[in-house]
Amino acid sequence: MFKRTVVSIASAVALVSALSGCGTPSRQTVGTAGGAALGGVAGNVLTNGSTLGTVGGAAVGGVIGNQLGK
Incomplete structure (x- = not known):
């Protein structure tokens, strides 16, 4: 589970950086x-990966x- 969380966080950081x-x-x-x-990190944690x-x-x-950024 820890590995998936780290991969999810790394993916999210890569997406935001891109x-x-x-x-x-x-x-x-x-x-x-x-x-x-x-949301991706929270969803991953709340659903156990x-x-x-x-x-x-x-x-x-x-x-x-998106809605809050308007």
Whole structure:
């Protein structure tokens, strides 16, 4: 379980790093990426490493981050 959590966090950091290199992101874009990263980690932890939980958490976190960034 620990290994999956570390891999999930590393993947989220890589995604955010990749997106941050795309010019100057808007506040909404940053909110979406940050929400997806945090949601993915939270989903992974809450579902004990379930892939579906990680993806679902990232999706929900991305939507919430997008709306808060408006």
